Amino acid sequence: MLTYIVIAAIKSLVLIHVLLGAVAYTVWLERKVVGRIQNRWGPTRVGPFGLLQPIADGVKFILKEDLTPPYVYKPLFILAPFLAVVMALTSIAVIPLGGQLPLGRWSTGLQITSTADGTGDINIALLILLGVTSIAVYGIALAGWSSNNKYSLLGSLRASAQMISYELSLGLSLVGVLLLAGSLSLRKIVNTQSGGLVHWYIWPQLIGFFIYLVSAYAETNRIPFDLPEAETELVAGYHTEYSAMKFAMFFMAEYANMFTVACVATLLFFGGWSEPWPGLTPQSLPPLVKALAPLFWFALKVFVFIFVYIWVRGTLPRFRYDQLMAFGWKFLLPLAIANIIITSFIVAWQS
Amino acid sequence: MLHLILFFIFAAVCIAAAINLLAQSHPINSALSLIVVMGSLAVLYLLLGAEFVAAIQIIVYAGAVMVLFVFVIMLLNAGTEEHSGKSYVAWFIGIPSVIALAALVVYSLLLHQGQTGNASVSSNSMIGSVQEIAKLLFGKFLLPFEVTSVLILIAIMGAVVLAKRGDN
Numbered sequence: 001m002l003t004y005i006v007i008a009a010i011k012s013l014v015l016i017h018v019l020l021g022a023v024a025y026t027v028w029l030e031r032k033v034v035g036r037i038q039n040r041w042g043p044t045r046v047g048p049f050g051l052l053q054p055i056a057d058g059v060k061f062i063l064k065e066d067l068t069p070p071y072v073y074k075p076l077f078i079l080a081p082f083l084a085v086v087m088a089l090t091s092i093a094v095i096p097l098g099g100q101l102p103l104g105r106w107s108t109g110l111q112i113t114s115t116a117d118g119t120g121d122i123n124i125a126l127l128i129l130l131g132v133t134s135i136a137v138y139g140i141a142l143a144g145w146s147s148n149n150k151y152s153l154l155g156s157l158r159a160s161a162q163m164i165s166y167e168l169s170l171g172l173s174l175v176g177v178l179l180l181a182g183s184l185s186l187r188k189i190v191n192t193q194s195g196g197l198v199h200w201y202i203w204p205q206l207i208g209f210f211i212y213l214v215s216a217y218a219e220t221n222r223i224p225f226d227l228p229e230a231e232t233e234l235v236a237g238y239h240t241e242y243s244a245m246k247f248a249m250f251f252m253a254e255y256a257n258m259f260t261v262a263c264v265a266t267l268l269f270f271g272g273w274s275e276p277w278p279g280l281t282p283q284s285l286p287p288l289v290k291a292l293a294p295l296f297w298f299a300l301k302v303f304v305f306i307f308v309y310i311w312v313r314g315t316l317p318r319f320r321y322d323q324l325m326a327f328g329w330k331f332l333l334p335l336a337i338a339n340i341i342i343t344s345f346i347v348a349w350q351s
Numbered sequence: 352m353l354h355l356i357l358f359f360i361f362a363a364v365c366i367a368a369a370i371n372l373l374a375q376s377h378p379i380n381s382a383l384s385l386i387v388v389m390g391s392l393a394v395l396y397l398l399l400g401a402e403f404v405a406a407i408q409i410i411v412y413a414g415a416v417m418v419l420f421v422f423v424i425m426l427l428n429a430g431t432e433e434h435s436g437k438s439y440v441a442w443f444i445g446i447p448s449v450i451a452l453a454a455l456v457v458y459s460l461l462l463h464q465g466q467t468g469n470a471s472v473s474s475n476s477m478i479g480s481v482q483e484i485a486k487l488l489f490g491k492f493l494l495p496f497e498v499t500s501v502l503i504l505i506a507i508m509g510a511v512v513l514a515k516r517g518d519n
Contacts, residue, residue, distance in 0.1 A: 001353070076379070123480060127406035134414025138386070138421070145379065145425045153425065160422045164415060171410075184481055
């Protein structure tokens with residue numbers, strides 16, 4: 001019991017630091033890639049290729065004055081950014097990153113919530129992910145309301161309505177994969193896709209993946225669905241009144257959510273940590289490196305997804321608000337339901 | 352042992368949040384307390400082995416229903432309510448009823464102690480699993496389940512009709 005808690009605590013500590021590091025460098029990557037898309041350089045001054053820019057930004061955020069404007073509702077104004085960042089980091093706990101990690105005499109599962117022997121998983125891991133995502137809206141909603149600023153309030157109203165609407169299609173788009181895999185455990189879903197590219201669920205669930213992709217962009221408030229923080233209409237939306245580290249927390253939450261969404265897409269549609277085709281990892285590698293190879297494949301797939309995120313940001317214009325709602329309710333939701341019905345018919349016919 | 356400790360912690364959180372829900376004067380604080388109640392109830396379900404019910408409790412109640420509550424409170428910008436403290440109904444009917452109800456619950460629990468006291472759920476039982484619930488919902492309780500769905504659909508359509516009436 002105690003060893004299990006200690007191991008889980010160590011894993012959480014390592015994973016949260018890796019995630020926060022990845023978040024910092026995703027900001028750098030985004031500035032670089034968007035810069036190149038717009039025929040600019042992006043950050044170049046701090047360190048080689050501007051690689052130290054995230055560290056400089058972090059120092060700046062910590063040293064800046066943390067201003068609390070008058071007339072805000074203080075308890076919730078302080079609580080909101082914490083809520084946003086805690087919810088964004090919680091979801092990483094149930095995500096499996098690979099099979100087993102052998103360390104000398106004993107081995108452990110590459111997942112915070114794996115069972116003690118490292119092979120099992122929680123049965124409802126995916127539902128926990130959806131639950132945490134649905135709670136995450138409170139951070140943004142309360143931030144806007146407690147700021148006592150009309151632009152913040154409008155931003156957070158938009159965010160709540162948008163996230164509730166797209167959560168439905170997001171959840172329903174995953175049902176097709178669940179029907180094919182026959183389980184809610186993320187480990188089992190990945191294991192049913194092993195054996196290379198052709199077994200990935202993206203091929204039978206191409207429509208499901210499309211719905212997931214669009215709803216995921218809307219859930220994380222990213223372009224083309226970033227109406228809650230549309231700078232041409234709402235100053236900066238729900239985080240207008242926030243400064244210094246509290247502002248940085250919303251930033252961190254947004255990018256951590258991007259990672260969660262990318263991880264779920266990788267696990268459900270792209271075969272998780274399995275190789276694109278069997279035997280791609282060289283057999284001559286030392287055992288520890290070979291054990292870490294699944295992590296490499298997982299990270300590569302997540303990176304591709306994040307890159308597409310940034311690419312879309314550099315390419316697409318923003319939706320109008322009524323278009324956003326109509327698209328979610330009148331197009332994505334019926335399409336997701338049709339996808340479920342057709343998939344269940346095929347699954348029932350094959351069994 | 353850990354189950355018992357967690358049970359008492361989250362039961363205490365649940366009751367504290369429920370009392371806070373009544374004591375707060377601002378609607379948004381009450382709504383947030385209700386979310387804490389929902390969350391701790393979900394943990395209690397989880398401790399009983401009903402993991403699917405726990406997840407649905409979070410997704411539906413804390414994540415969807417309460418978001419709409421908070422949304423409406425924010426949209427209407429509802430202000431602080433005033434406590435008049437003069438409700439005689441509360442003093443002379445409400446409080447005695449609560450005491451009577453609590454006494455009844457305690458009495459029936461004590462009466463049936465033999466049947467309820469040792470009903471523990473081990474962590475590897477399949478009672479609360481998705482498969483078991485699905486078998487019950489689409490097998491034994493198919494008709495009630497479908498009738499409830501139709502009822503909810505009618506309620507949604509009724510809401511749409513009522514909302515659209517103002518336009519004409």
